[in-house]
Amino acid sequence: LCVHKVSLASGVGTVIVILGIVLGWYGFPYVFNKNVAQRISLFPGSEAMQRWMEIPFPLEFKVYFFNVTNADRIQEGERPELQEVGPYVFDLYKTKVNVSYNKVNDTLDYYTQNKYFFNHKKSFPRKEKDILVLVNVPLMATATMVERLFPVGLSFLDKAVPYLFPNITNMFITASAKEFMFDGVLVNCSYAVGPAMPVCNGMRGKLPQTVVPVPDSKDFKFSFFKHKNETLEGPFKIFGGNKDIFKMGQIIEYKSSNNLIMWESNSTCSQLKGTDSTVFPPISDLNNDIFIYIPDICLSLAAIYKNKTIINDMTMYRYESSDKNFADENSVPENQCRCRQNEEGSGPPVCLKQGAIDASNCQGAPVIFTQPHFLDADPEYTQYPEGLSPDREKHLTFVILEPKTGVPVIGRKRMQMNIFLRKIEDITLLTNISEGLLPIAWVEEGGELNEESLEKLEDMYYILHSLDVIKWIIISIGILVLFAAMILYAKYRGFFCFNGNQVSEFSYGVNTFHVEGKMN
Numbered sequence: 001l002c003v004h005k006v007s008l009a010s011g012v013g014t015v016i017v018i019l020g021i022v023l024g025w026y027g028f029p030y031v032f033n034k035n036v037a038q039r040i041s042l043f044p045g046s047e048a049m050q051r052w053m054e055i056p057f058p059l060e061f062k063v064y065f066f067n068v069t070n071a072d073r074i075q076e077g078e079r080p081e082l083q084e085v086g087p088y089v090f091d092l093y094k095t096k097v098n099v100s101y102n103k104v105n106d107t108l109d110y111y112t113q114n115k116y117f118f119n120h121k122k123s124f125p126r127k128e129k130d131i132l133v134l135v136n137v138p139l140m141a142t143a144t145m146v147e148r149l150f151p152v153g154l155s156f157l158d159k160a161v162p163y164l165f166p167n168i169t170n171m172f173i174t175a176s177a178k179e180f181m182f183d184g185v186l187v188n189c190s191y192a193v194g195p196a197m198p199v200c201n202g203m204r205g206k207l208p209q210t211v212v213p214v215p216d217s218k219d220f221k222f223s224f225f226k227h228k229n230e231t232l233e234g235p236f237k238i239f240g241g242n243k244d245i246f247k248m249g250q251i252i253e254y255k256s257s258n259n260l261i262m263w264e265s266n267s268t269c270s271q272l273k274g275t276d277s278t279v280f281p282p283i284s285d286l287n288n289d290i291f292i293y294i295p296d297i298c299l300s301l302a303a304i305y306k307n308k309t310i311i312n313d314m315t316m317y318r319y320e321s322s323d324k325n326f327a328d329e330n331s332v333p334e335n336q337c338r339c340r341q342n343e344e345g346s347g348p349p350v351c352l353k354q355g356a357i358d359a360s361n362c363q364g365a366p367v368i369f370t371q372p373h374f375l376d377a378d379p380e381y382t383q384y385p386e387g388l389s390p391d392r393e394k395h396l397t398f399v400i401l402e403p404k405t406g407v408p409v410i411g412r413k414r415m416q417m418n419i420f421l422r423k424i425e426d427i428t429l430l431t432n433i434s435e436g437l438l439p440i441a442w443v444e445e446g447g448e449l450n451e452e453s454l455e456k457l458e459d460m461y462y463i464l465h466s467l468d469v470i471k472w473i474i475i476s477i478g479i480l481v482l483f484a485a486m487i488l489y490a491k492y493r494g495f496f497c498f499n500g501n502q503v504s505e506f507s508y509g510v511n512t513f514h515v516e517g518k519m520n
Contacts, residue, residue: 052096052278054093059445065441066387093115093117111234111236132174134440138210141500163191163194170428181223183226185223187219187221208364224417237252251273282405286516294415296363297362306514355377357370368417369418370421399412405457410448418439421433
């Protein structure tokens with residue numbers, strides 16, 4: 001009978017321990033991850049879909065301008081002296097519109113729409129009416145493009161400049177922050193005849209996004225962000241994550257193409273990778289970079305795992321912009337595809353130095369993107385202007401993700417717009433100007449998960465922690481049963497001898513015992 005009890009207890013204990021291990025390391029995680037996948041995948045009617053279509057809280061969009069304090073002296077060849085002015089803070093509401101779901105392919109088609117609202121409180125003491133001095137971007141961009149594509153037209157442009165920009169005296173514009181950002185700076189094309197007419201007609205043929213026609217007028221207006229406000233971007237096609245949760249949010253097509261047609265075909269530049277930054281799949285491998293598609297530069301940029309961080313007792317993963325994103329072709333050969341082809345049709349491609357991306361193919365204008373304050377850029381760029389102070393804490397792009405859901409808890413996307421100042425002999429205002437890459441402004445887009453969303457993550461972690469506790473309780477019960485079996489076995493084998501409540505004799509190494517009892 002004792003042997004039977006020992007065997008039974010040993011069997012039960014072993015089964016319980018194995019059950020705890022199987023459930024704890026396989027069963028519970030499988031059920032938990034499957035439940036998480038169902039909660040975060042995108043399909044019509046789901047809560048995740050609703051949050052994805054309209055982020056339930058505004059993001060922050062911050063603008064920092066580089067005010068030029070020595071405009072006249074730059075005309076005579078001096079280095080620019082810059083003063084950072086900002087932030088001008090906007091509440092940014094992101095929505096997905098014209099959404100359609102294909103259940104067979106598990107894909108979603110949609111457009112994104114952004115709405116910007118100036119936040120006076122967060123911007124204080126900065127105001128929209130602040131007066132700034134910035135480079136004349138439309139004139140500098142037009143002169144650069146004409147020199148590249150139609151050099152004989154430079155003399156026509158030079159004659160048109162006083163008509164396009166009345167009272168102009170240098171290559172800089174004085175206007176309010178609001179005009180530069182959204183309202184627009186006037187480009188005068190109201191002349192029916194004269195040297196400005198062919199230039200204006202040429203502009204109508206191919207306008208960059210930042211220049212828009214004035215309604216009921218022949219004029220144009222230039223602004224940095226008007227084209228982004230309440231306009232549709234896309235269409236995008238992404239995976240919903242219902243068939244494979246690790247593909248959720250991954251962009252399949254942009255503007256009905258599965259590659260980026262403005263870049264050389266079959267190059268790394270033309271590869272469409274990553275998400276639109278509003279959603280990420282769960283993290284499966286820390287060695288894998290995550291990618292974000294940036295429409296402003298028509299490129300997918302990488303973020304690499306940096307470290308773990310704790311937020312509200314939850315373990316999060318921090319990813320930062322990869323050094324490869326702004327590397328030159330010498331450091332990262334695959335970035336060779338970003339080099340601009342020589343317009344003369346011969347000679348090597350025109351490549352930028354470390355820290356800069358030429359977005360001419362994307363923007364339709366010679367705009368150069370860098371990290372703010374030329375962070376990690378080549379000395380040729382950093383030593384040209386005065387007044388910059390690069391700081392990785394303030395200027396590096398990063399995102400902090402909850403790994404099991406891919407939910408972005410905190411994120412900051414930071415980018416700087418620049419343009420090359422160049423001497424162009426046929427343009428009077430550019431005859432003696434100093435040459436270099438001039439910062440114009442930098443922007444930060446980002447936000448933090450609100451309290452309601454954080455609480456939902458905390459509830460999920462509570463369930464996960466509870467399952468972990470249950471796992472160890474089951475294993476502990478199994479171990480206790482095994483321990484009880486060991487006690488029974490020891491008693492059976494004679495390691496312990498009992499006479500009532502009194503131990504009579506204990507024999508080391510010999511399974512013998514002697515009990516004196518009453519003899520008849």
